[in-house]
Amino acid sequence: MQDEAVDSSDSMNVPDIVLQSSSPKLSQKQDYIFHGGRRHVRPYYFEFIAHVNKRWTGKTIVDLFADEFKGRPRDYYVGAVKSGRIKVDGETVPVSYIVKSSQKITHFLHRHEPPVMTDDVEILLKEPDVVTVCKPASIPVHPCGQYRKNTVVGILDAEHDLGPLFPIHRLDRLVSGLLIIARTAAKADFFRQQIEGGLVKKRYIAKVIGVFPEDEKVVDANINYNGSEGRSTAEDASSSGDDKKVKGKPACTKFTRIDTNGTHSLVLCEPVTGRTHQIRVHLQYTGHPIANDPLYLTQHVDDLETKIAKRIDAGERKLVSPEDYMYSSEDFSIDPMCTNCPKLIPQGYEEHDEALWLHCVRYSGTGWEYECPYPSWASLALPFS
Secondary structure (H helix, E strand, O other), X not given: OOOEEEOOOOOOOOOOOOOOOOOOOOOOHHHEEEEOOEEEEOXXXXXXXXXXXXOOOOOEHHHHHHHHOOOOOHHHHHHHHHXXXXXXXXXXXXXXXXXXXXXXXXXXXXXXXXXXXXXXXXXXXXXXXXXXXXXXXXXXXXXXXXXXXXXXXXXXXXXXXXXXXXXXXXXXXXXXXXXEEEOOXXXXXXXXXXXXXXXXXXXXXXXXXXXXXXXXXXXXXXXXXXXXXXXXXXXXXXXXXXXXXXXXXXXXXXXXXXXXXXXXXXXXXXXXXXXXXXXXHHHHHHOOOEOOXXXXXXXXXXXXXXXXXXXXXXXXXXXXXXXXXXXXXXXXXXXOOOOOOOOOOOXXXXXXXXXXXXXXXXXXXXXXXXXXXXXXXXXXXXXXX
16 A cells, blocks of 8 residues: 555544644654664654555455555454544445445554664765765665655755755665765756666676686576565576577676685676666576575575674674664654554564665766765675675
């Protein structure tokens, strides 16, 4: 239920609820709590809006939520319908109400966002129509899923009063590095035309398992993204017979080894196309996956490398578990119906899934070039450094 989302200023017939004041800003400085090396968002009231699709039509309002949004127990949805926190076409309905196609459903809730591993978003360059930043790992570029204020655009709005913003490319949440953001729609369109015209060159670095080949390696393998699993697979078109249809979209990445210590290699990655998880799955295809990738490593290596990466991050940032947070009424008020309170973090948050050894270092096009410094993990002086 996230195709539309707006702050709500309606009364939900629940006592002692204090709504956020309406504001054109996405985020403000006071919206955040810093605990254990992470940036948390103070829980806030929010209204999700969606319209009944074909799959939902004919279900009771409670069955719809219990079947489609499993993050909360069925009893919560029963209570939310009875109290009017869930409405259909702006009206309170009984729990047995059967929804109809295209009806508007709203869900007013106490929203908890996952934390991110950043104090701020470093601005590299600020011009009248462009700002470039070094995006930290763990933080999404723009509002999506469970994240709204804990995003690059949200933090830039809160900490630097920058907005509206138009990111001209995206980096996965776990990826760090250069992010180019237009400050006007016209500048965003300028970048979009160059990207769509194939005029933009991209460079990333990755820390991978093993000794990567010394010579430049070009991977030309289709990328097939499975949305239900949240991961991609690669298939070489030249290895398939004439009677076998190759799945996915054409994708090409050039790789060049920068350095190796015999255990890991630092690799320059130059994606020619832009498919979901392209660099990650193409590195897996070469037999040298990113050394702490939670999706594209074999299980026994995944466990080892994730523990190593987590230990390094914790040592560098003096991280403590979000589970160690002790509730304080000065931080936020507990909502009696909320299934997350009194914790700061939402249910289902996975602490280890925070960073990836993949970093964007340069974007260039016709008449422009932007760069970002290398991250600390790019050193290969010692194994697991």
